[in-house]
Amino acid sequence: MVNFAIENALESHRIYIHPSISFLNLDIPKNVLETPGMVSIAERKMLYLLAIQNYSGRGAVIDAGSFMGSSVVSLAQGLRDNPNLKQLMSSFDRQSKPINSYELGYLPKPTNGSEFVRKFGDVEYRFGDSFLGILKESIESFEDMIELNIGDFCDFDWPDTPIELCFVDLCKTAKLNRHVSAHFLPNLIEGDAFFVNQDFFFDRLPWIKVTMGYLHEYFEWYGQVFTSSIYKSKKKIPKDVAEFDPFTEASLDECLRLHDLHPSVHLEDMDKFRMSLSRSYLMAIKGKTVSALEYLESIEEEFEHILDDEATNDRGNKFRLKRAFRQIQRRVVIR
Incomplete structure (x- = not known):
């Protein structure tokens, strides 16, 4: 097991971070707080801090999966408030902007044909509808900083320029995860770049955990903020290493070993439960459906004490367990 303990780590509810990126007492601008999106306030603070404190202008900033704008606005406002802003902006020519934002522009409708509506801040959103108008309005005041790339992320290539901050919130399929690894990770600035995967501590998307387990020697782990896992580049990732996809190429036993390299000592029960579901x-x-279902039964027994939340949280722990049983039984899991 890899030792992921952080010396003098700062802790709060579902937060465990390296002291050098402490944001727990950080005040952030109103627009960062109020921009609609799914990213938590703590994650917005973390991104704002990285942009205002750690960004030096040596490379690009990536926001992959911008949704309605909460993450990219956090990064852009952090750059704008960076005391070295003028010097940072001068390092980019007139044809380029420091932040590259990637967004498909809509969340898919439920496959059963039903309507699904959720509220993000003051914005009510119906799945299947475009939210690009909302995103464009959110980033309107940062046009000099943000290059907005709209469409399927797998249709975009990165031009092999250095990357200093990389926030990823779109690895919803193994194909997208592989594209992120192949295009962004070899370009992280050795020893300085931060890479944040927002979907790491999530109950699905196991390819993310397998990939980061495979690449663990190239990163220093800087902690958890809700579902985000934070890494700092330790050494350059060779292109051939980044292009190899252990999730699709390795055996189940090897994938399980890599999946289980994740930081676990600090995790609260809810996150341990979600990682077990993953x-x-x-x-x-x-292909091991029977083993998966047997494992789910053991999870249900181990985490029984946190499965009584159905009445208060319709998408909580009980919902996620039921969904796992249903999807695995019907063989309709995401991949």
């Missing part, structure tokens, strides 16, 4: 999805995707 492990069950990995088994199912790799």
Whole structure:
């Protein structure tokens, strides 16, 4: 097991971070707080801090999966408030902007044909509708900083220029995860770049955990902020290493080993539960449906004490367990 303990780590509810990126007492501008989106206030603070404190202008800033703008506005406002802003902006020519934002522009409708509506801040959104108008309005005051790339992320290539801050919130399929690894990770600035994967501590998407386990020697782990896992580049990732996809190429046993390298000592029960669910999805995707269902039964027993939240949270722990059973039984898991 890799040692992921952080010396003098700062801790709060679902937050465990390296002291050098402490944001727990940080005040952030109103627009960062109020921009609609799914990113938590703590994650917005973390991104704002990285942009205002750690960004030096040596490379680009990536926001992959901008949704309605909360993450990219956090980064852009941090750059704008960076005391070295003038010097930072002078390092980019007139044809380029420091932040590259990537967004498909809509969330897919439910496959069963039903309507699904959720509220993000003051914005009510119906899945399947375009939200590009909202995103463009959110970033309107940062046109000099943000290059907005609209469409399927896998249709975009990165031009092999250095990357200093990389926030990723779109690895919803193994294909997208592979594209992120192949295009962004070899260009992280050695020893300085921060890479944040927002979907790491999530109950599905096991390919993310497998990939980061495979690449663990190239990163120093800087902690968890809700579902985000934070890494600092330790050494340059060779292109051939980044292009190899362990999730699709390696055996189930090897994938399980890499999945289980994740930081675990500090995790609260809810996150341990979600990581265990991710492990069950990995088994199912790799063809071991019976083993996955048996493992789910053991998870249900181990985490029984946090499965009584159905009345207060309609998308909580009980919902996620039921969804895992249903999807694995019907063999309709994401991949």
